[in-house]
Amino acid sequence: MRPVDKQQLILYAAQVQAFNGTALDAPLGMVECVGMTNTLFNRAREKGYWHGAYTPPVQYSTQAKLGGECIGRAVWYTEQPEGSFLVLAPEGKRGWIIAHEVAHLLLMAGRPKHALFEGHGKEYAAVYIWAVSALFGIKWSNRLKRAFAEARVEAVCSLQED
Numbered sequence: 001m002r003p004v005d006k007q008q009l010i011l012y013a014a015q016v017q018a019f020n021g022t023a024l025d026a027p028l029g030m031v032e033c034v035g036m037t038n039t040l041f042n043r044a045r046e047k048g049y050w051h052g053a054y055t056p057p058v059q060y061s062t063q064a065k066l067g068g069e070c071i072g073r074a075v076w077y078t079e080q081p082e083g084s085f086l087v088l089a090p091e092g093k094r095g096w097i098i099a100h101e102v103a104h105l106l107l108m109a110g111r112p113k114h115a116l117f118e119g120h121g122k123e124y125a126a127v128y129i130w131a132v133s134a135l136f137g138i139k140w141s142n143r144l145k146r147a148f149a150e151a152r153v154e155a156v157c158s159l160q161e162d
């Protein structure tokens with residue numbers, strides 16, 4: 001089990017506050033999930049935020065947990081022999097969760113394996129805000145920013161919002 005840090009729980013609560021019950025919370029089909037993921041990686045590549053030669057494929061799990069790596073409603077993996085890939089648990093097939101998970105992969109891009117960084121820290125929050133803006137527009141990233149501000153989740157704004 002990974003230790004759950006306090007920052008992670010605060011960020012989780014803030015994103016639920018921002019997106020729960022909204023259009024971004026609607027359950028999606030697998031084709032839509034793959035489309036959103038590809039769109040997001042393409043936007044990131046255009047911006048220079050993703051240098052990978054490929055877009056990590058999306059897999060769908062029928063289980064809520066995989067290999068003890070369950071992170072809430074979605075699961076993501078990197079550093080597998082075949083490269084990075086994103087695994088979505090049943091409850092993870094929602095727009096805002098895809099933005100959340102892809103933001104993790106973007107944050108890890110170009111870093112040494114096992115580099116130490118805060119999984120849900122300031123840099124992560126900024127990448128997540130960008131991912132929401134790139135996929136859904138500024139109205140939605142502003143909504144997330146407001147929820148972060150209310151919950152005192154800090155974001156280092158290193159990425160230009162779309």
Ligand SMILES: [Zn+2]
Pocket residue numbers: 071100104120
């Ligand atoms: Zn996360």
